Amino acid sequence: MQDNRNIYTPIRARLTNVIEESPLIKTFVLVPEDKFSFKTGQFIELSVDGIGEAPFTPSSSPLITEKLEVTVMKTGYVTDYMHMLKPGVFMGIRGPYGRGYPVETFFGKEVLILGGGCGLAPIRSLLFTLESIKDKLVKVILCYGSKTPADCIYKPLFDRLNSTEKFEAYRTVDKADEDWDGSVGVATTLLNKIKINIKNSVAVVCGPPVMMKFGTIRLLEMGYRDDQIWLSMEKNMSCGLGKCGHCMMGEFFVCRDGPVFTYNEIKHNPEIWK
Amino acid sequence: MQYKSIKKEEWDKTVEQLLLSYSIFACVENEYGLDYEFIRPADVKKISYNKPKPSTPLKSFFLPVKENVTSEKVEKMPRIIMGIPNCDIEGLCLLDDIYLDKEFNDVFYRKRRENTLLIASDCFGIQEHCHCSSYNIKPFSENHADLAVINLNGTIVLRILSLKGEDFIKTIPAILSPGDNDSISAIAKEHLATETLLTKSNNGLPDYKITGELITTAKEDIWEKYSASCVSCGACTTICPTCTCFLLIDKPGFEKIKQMDACQYPGFERVAGGEDVLFELRNRFRNRYMCKYVWKPEKFNSIACTGCGRCIDACIGKINKNELFMELVK
Numbered sequence: 001m002q003d004n005r006n007i008y009t010p011i012r013a014r015l016t017n018v019i020e021e022s023p024l025i026k027t028f029v030l031v032p033e034d035k036f037s038f039k040t041g042q043f044i045e046l047s048v049d050g051i052g053e054a055p056f057t058p059s060s061s062p063l064i065t066e067k068l069e070v071t072v073m074k075t076g077y078v079t080d081y082m083h084m085l086k087p088g089v090f091m092g093i094r095g096p097y098g099r100g101y102p103v104e105t106f107f108g109k110e111v112l113i114l115g116g117g118c119g120l121a122p123i124r125s126l127l128f129t130l131e132s133i134k135d136k137l138v139k140v141i142l143c144y145g146s147k148t149p150a151d152c153i154y155k156p157l158f159d160r161l162n163s164t165e166k167f168e169a170y171r172t173v174d175k176a177d178e179d180w181d182g183s184v185g186v187a188t189t190l191l192n193k194i195k196i197n198i199k200n201s202v203a204v205v206c207g208p209p210v211m212m213k214f215g216t217i218r219l220l221e222m223g224y225r226d227d228q229i230w231l232s233m234e235k236n237m238s239c240g241l242g243k244c245g246h247c248m249m250g251e252f253f254v255c256r257d258g259p260v261f262t263y264n265e266i267k268h269n270p271e272i273w274k
Numbered sequence: 275m276q277y278k279s280i281k282k283e284e285w286d287k288t289v290e291q292l293l294l295s296y297s298i299f300a301c302v303e304n305e306y307g308l309d310y311e312f313i314r315p316a317d318v319k320k321i322s323y324n325k326p327k328p329s330t331p332l333k334s335f336f337l338p339v340k341e342n343v344t345s346e347k348v349e350k351m352p353r354i355i356m357g358i359p360n361c362d363i364e365g366l367c368l369l370d371d372i373y374l375d376k377e378f379n380d381v382f383y384r385k386r387r388e389n390t391l392l393i394a395s396d397c398f399g400i401q402e403h404c405h406c407s408s409y410n411i412k413p414f415s416e417n418h419a420d421l422a423v424i425n426l427n428g429t430i431v432l433r434i435l436s437l438k439g440e441d442f443i444k445t446i447p448a449i450l451s452p453g454d455n456d457s458i459s460a461i462a463k464e465h466l467a468t469e470t471l472l473t474k475s476n477n478g479l480p481d482y483k484i485t486g487e488l489i490t491t492a493k494e495d496i497w498e499k500y501s502a503s504c505v506s507c508g509a510c511t512t513i514c515p516t517c518t519c520f521l522l523i524d525k526p527g528f529e530k531i532k533q534m535d536a537c538q539y540p541g542f543e544r545v546a547g548g549e550d551v552l553f554e555l556r557n558r559f560r561n562r563y564m565c566k567y568v569w570k571p572e573k574f575n576s577i578a579c580t581g582c583g584r585c586i587d588a589c590i591g592k593i594n595k596n597e598l599f600m601e602l603v604k
Contacts (some may be wrong), residue, residue, distance in 0.1 A: 007378045008343040008522065008530045050526035054546065076546035092528045209549065236545045238522050241378040244535070245519030246543065248565065253571040271551060 006212060007241055010047055010092030011036065016067070017087055020096040021153040024082055025118060027059065027071045032093055035105040037065045040129040041122060041232065041260045043098025045240050046070055048085065048094035055097075055237045057259070059121035061128035068093075071121035073152065088187070097240035098259050101126055101204065107136040110196050114215045115144045116187045116207025120153055122232055123206050127161065135167050141194050142169040145187025145211070149173050149180045170194070187211055198223045206232040215272040216263055226264035233259050276434040277414070277453020278443060285430040288448045289318045292354065299335070301328050301395070302355035302550045310335075310355065323425035324464075326397040326404055326413070331515035331584065332362035336386050342525075343382055343532045348603060352597075353386075356393040356423060358478075360389035361406045361580035363394050365515030367418055371574045372518055391442055394419035394435070399463045400471045403439070403583025405596065407472040409482045411580055414465055424461055431457050449483065479596055480603045482577050485567040488602040492563075494556070500598050503591030510585035510593075511536035516578045537561045563595075 004016035013015040013036075017029035024075045028046075038044065040062050060069035063189075075081045087093070103126075111130060123142070130140050142161060150173060161169040170190045172183035183190060187207065203224055205215045212231055219229050235247035235254040242256035250269035252258060266272050280288070292298060300310040300321045308322060309329045335355055337397045373383040394415035397404070406413055420439035424431040431453055434440050443450065480488055491592055511517040513536070521535040521540075535542065538558055544550040552558045570578035586594045 004381055006344065008382055008532065010528050010530075011278070012528065028411060047524055047528065049528055050524055052524050053522060053530075073546075076548075079546060207545075236543065238535075239520070241380075242375065243372050243380065243518070244521065245537065245565075246521070246535075250564075251569040253573075272507065 002104070002215065008094075008239075010045070010053075010140070012090045013068075013093050015085055015087050015089050015091055018085065021071060022151050024074045024151070024242055025071060025153050026074075027069050028082065028085070028091070029067055029069050030091060030093070031067045031137075035065075036068065036093065036096075038068070038096035039063055039100040040103065040125045040147070041193045042096035042098050043237070043255075043259055044068075044070070044095035044097070045237070046072075046082075047094075048078060048081045049090065051081045053094075053238075054078045055255070056237075056239060057122035057125065057232070058096075059124045061132075062125060062130055063128065070125075071118065073118040095240055096253050097237075098154065099257065101129075101260055103129055103133065106130070106202055107133075108138065108200075110138045110201040112191075112194070112196055112201055112203045113141045113142045113189055113212075114191070114203065114205045114207070114219070115142065116211035116215075116247055117146055117151065118153070119207030119211070119232070120144055123175060124154055124157060127157070127167075131164065131167070132177065134164075138197075138200065139166045139168070141196060142154035142167070143172075143187055143194065144170065144251050145172045145174065145185075145190070146206075147174045163174045168194070176274070186214070191218055191222065198228075202228050202230060204230045204232075209234065209273060220263075226267055229263040231261055231263055233261060233266070235259075276440075277458060278432045278434065278450040279429050279457060280426045280432075280448055280450050282425065282430055284448050285378075286318050288446055289321070291447065292316050293318075295351065296354045296391075297351045297357060298354045299356075300574050301325070310357070314343075315331055316504050321356070323423060323430075324395050324398040326371050326399060326401050327359040327361070327582065327584075328357065329584070330586075331478070331513060331582070332358055332366055333469045333515050333518065335390065336366070336369065336373075336383055337518060337520075337534065340531060340533045341382065341523075342529060343380075344529045347382070350389070353390045354393060354520075355390060357395040358382040358392055358415075358419065359397055359406075360374075360394060360413060360419075361394065361582040362515045363409055364411050364576075365580045365582075366392075366407075368516045368570065368574055368576055369518055371576070390545045391438065392419040392423070394422040394424055396424050396461065396465065397468055399468060400475060401506045401583065403586040403594075403596070404472060404581065405476045405479060405583055406581035407469060408479050409485075409577050409579055409581040410477050412465075413472065426457055426460055428481070429457065431461065462603070464468075478600065478603070480599045484603070485577070485599065486571055488599065489567045492560075492602055496598065496602065497556040497560040500593055501556045503593060504555060504559055505591055506538050506540055506555065506558065507590060508536040508538045509588040509590065513588040515580055515582060515584075516566070517562075524573075537565065563598075 396414035
């Protein structure tokens with residue numbers, strides 16, 4: 001039987017709460033009207049009614065299905081509107097789309113996560129997932145960098161992780177203020193501090209393009225193989241269905257073949273860092 | 275392959291009768307050249323057969339420039355598109371790969387496909403920029419269409435190419451005779467003549483076996499040179515039978531408008547922070563070649579250029595991609 005589902009129609013989701021994470025970043029708590037679930041690392045198309053739609057990776061735990069959280073940086077036309085929304089309105093959700101993190105391949109390994117800026121949003125969803133399967137992992141290390149202490153999102157997350165068995169979380173800022181007593185420098189500088197058995201580990205990188213590039217270079221210098229590094233690629237997917245062409249990265253549709261790739265899969269394409 | 279034949283006058287009467295139950299689009303010569311037109315009874319005699327090639331690519335019947343993809347559409351009359359050159363039939367295969375994909379099939383595209391009978395037309399002769407044979411495409415359809423139509427000196431010969439075509443033939447009230455050997459060999463002769471013209475006209479043009487490598491290894495200056503007169507108008511992508519990129523635009527009520535888009539337009543790949551991989555004109559220009567000759571062949575196992583040559587005809591900057599390839603192969 002043919003599938004007559006309309007792939008372009010979003011499901012409605014009520015915005016129940018808006019959490020201010022930093023001056024430019026807010027988390028939107030949404031309760032979908034229809035059944036909705038996702039795997040960590042997959043993305044959704046989130047729309048403001050009549051304004052526009054943009055791709056985001058949910059930042060909440062995939063294990064919670066009655067609501068979902070999306071962390072959004074105010075950085076363009078659609079996100080400017082999103083930041084004006086108040087609880088009670090409806091937003092549109094399409095998805096989930098793409099290939100997320102293959103967490104089952106992380107079993108028995110040490111997981112190093114390198115994140116920057118708003119890249120912590122998809123990572124938080126991954127961390128929730130890893131916490132739920134921590135018995136199967138050796139350890140999880142998070143290295144996160146933000147521009148300033150004020151730009152650092154999910155502050156309580158770090159204390160919680162540091163008090164969780166098998167988890168370590170480190171923070172750094174590019175530019176400190178008077179109250180900051182932590183590390184200063186870009187996210188990759190944190191990699192010098194950690195102890196990890198590279199041979200039995202995987203690395204996950206998610207953040208702005210420049211951090212993804214230099215993070216990957218640093219991981220390779222440390223001895224990671226190309227296929228041990230997982231990258232979450234960022235493109236302006238319009239349809240999320242492998243059709244509209246906006247997210248083509250070489251022969252890949254980032255929305256279908258990714259957004260999570262190993263460096264090995266995409267390294268032949270010189271345009272990945274652009 | 276099965277052939278049926280019918281006298282031209284009988285065929286015209288049949289088409290007129292078919293107009294009662296089908297919307298028919300067929301090739302008609304007008305003051306601007308050859309193109310598909312909506313056929314009314316008075317137009318049946320004006321239908322042009324076997325002449326290459328309608329200005330509009332076949333994709334326009336399946337991918338409207340703009341459509342609301344969240345509202346239900348009323349089923350219209352079944353449709354016949356007649357006189358389709360094989361380059362367009364082959365181009366449709368790539369569109370099918372994209373839009374009829376198992377996981378996410380586009381119900382609007384699929385309903386149009388199911389609702390349409392494709393009658394191909396063997397090309398007798400070539401247009402100035404026709405070069406299908408360089409990309410391993412024949413100037414006549416042997417599969418992927420439902421029927422092919424040939425006008426042989428007053429006799430219409432139909433080549434049956436699909437079950438749908440075969441079933442359609444059974445519903446035609448007119449009496450069709452089996453295709454005779456003389457007609458079949460006359461058609462073969464025409465095919466050979468057209469293929470000879472194509473070979474002659476495209477002598478030295480790199481073929482599909484090496485286009486991918488030529489594009490991948492092309493030096494930066496070739497893109498600079500050939501994009502110099504490009505004004506990013508998108509005519510090449512609009513007219514291309516396989517360019518299918520689009521943008522979803524939101525309307526109140528969570529409605530989505532799907533509008534054709536193109537990598538040749540500035541801002542196509544711009545992301546929210548303002549970064550744009552295709553900001554530079556030469557990069558946008560190169561992107562189209564990479565897509566057609568390298569990426570799409572890798573992803574879908576079919577070249578995304580059918581050699582129709584419409585992009586050359588349409589370019590107001592007079593950019594000729596065949597000249598670019600000839601320069602690359604030097």
